[in-house]
Amino acid sequence: MHWGSEVAPPSTGGLHLERRRKVSHDHSHVAASGKKRLAVAVVLTLVFVIGEFLAGWRSHSLALISDAGHNFADAIALILSWYALSVTLRAHDSSKTFGYHRAGTLAALANALSLAVIALIIVWEAIHRILVPERVSAGPMVVVALVAIVVNLVISFWLHGGAKHDLNMRSAYLHMMGDALAGVGVVIAGAIVWLTGTSIADPIVSLIIGGLILYSSRGIWVEAVATLMEATPPGVDVSRVQQTVRSIQGVKDIHCLHTWVVGSGVTACSCHVTIEPEYEVSSQEILRQVVDKLEDRFDFAHTTIQIEVDGFAPSVACEKGVCRGSACLSSAAHEHA
Ligand SMILES: [Zn+2]
Ligand SMILES: [Zn+2]
Ligand SMILES: [Zn+2]
Ligand SMILES: [Zn+2]
Incomplete structure (x- = not known):
């Protein structure tokens, strides 16, 4: 569909x-x-x-x-x-x-x-x-x-x-x-x-x-x-998702990771991926690898990925690293600067 x-x-x-x-x-x-x-x-x-x-x-x-x-x-x-x-x-x-x-x-x-x-x-x-x-x-x-x-x-x-x-x-x-x-x-x-x-x-x-x-x-x-409750889809291990993305060359870190079930058999994943500054020119290549791995290994039907270059965090939450912890969707984490 x-x-x-x-x-x-x-x-x-x-x-x-x-x-x-x-x-x-x-x-x-x-x-x-x-x-x-x-x-x-x-x-x-x-x-x-x-x-x-x-x-x-x-x-x-x-x-x-x-x-x-x-x-x-x-x-x-x-x-x-x-x-x-x-x-x-x-x-x-x-x-x-x-x-x-x-x-x-x-x-x-x-x-x-x-x-x-x-x-x-x-x-x-x-x-x-x-x-x-x-x-x-x-x-x-x-x-x-x-x-x-x-x-x-x-x-x-x-x-x-x-x-x-x-x-x-x-x-x-x-x-x-x-x-x-x-x-x-x-x-x-x-x-x-x-x-x-x-x-x-x-x-x-x-x-x-x-x-x-x-x-x-x-x-x-x-x-x-x-x-x-937007629970993690059955069969998806969040720490394995993090490992998979971190293993891609040029990726420094992954944060603000969310996975959920949209409806029966339809799962989605969104995350921010921080890349090393020297890999900025190949960011589209890294993005494609992330999408491919997420779809192939975890069967996500839909992915949304935000690429961030290390040192250029787009929001206070990303910069402070709040999204790494459990406070990701709390009001404090996504407050405007
Ligand atoms: Zn977040
Ligand atoms: Zn019956
Ligand atoms: Zn789409
Ligand atoms: Zn971020």
Whole structure:
């Protein structure tokens, strides 16, 4: 997306440009096929939710109703993921120069939040049912839960293709797999109710489903919050970035280094590079080496590099060396002279 719209200056090597175009093509292809898969998953899930809820209502099974409520939240989450994917495909414009990648991050966060709310409602109702038991009929529980397992496995299979790179697709896929497990739990509870004649297994399995929902949303929280906190991308070691840049001939130091995740699979890096005064004439050559190494070794999709000649610091912060420490983005560090 980003690279395809960029015009290369005449000095850029042909091979380099080719690599960038390829990255852009792969990314939009994955997202387009992901959208189709998500649409199929939404329709399948919604049709099933209605049947499962009716069966749960008629058999008084909280486990089935929990699972239906949960699957309904899944359909909403899938619609959010679908929206996020289509929005991520949109090119950036003058009002959003970073593009719409974070829409996917926000969707993942909303997804995790709705799951937490549903889990708490299920736990609340299950505790109530343990204190005040209700008779449930085991037959519909087992049959509908078996269908639920099949539906969840089919959806998992559909989503698997796009699951490796995109946070949204991966979280949706992992989620569906967890749901298949919840279905197994309902089948076991139904069997226990049928064999023993007591209904206590029904709210107990509901409790487990609630816990499972909370647990499965954990990874989405961590990754979405890390992205919003501008955390260092997973797999990037900042000290190795510094080492790599310092190892280039003519480079004296690197400071004001920032790396972050723009959106799923899109990372960026910005830094100031101080060069020795005698290398000033070859500063463009050094700059190209820095960009090449950062893109090749750390896979940054976007880099912004400020070259400074030693002894000619452009700001007080650079001169005093505040940006070397942790005070880089504090108000003191970037005060005007
Ligand atoms: Zn689910
Ligand atoms: Zn700084
Ligand atoms: Zn650029
Ligand atoms: Zn600087």
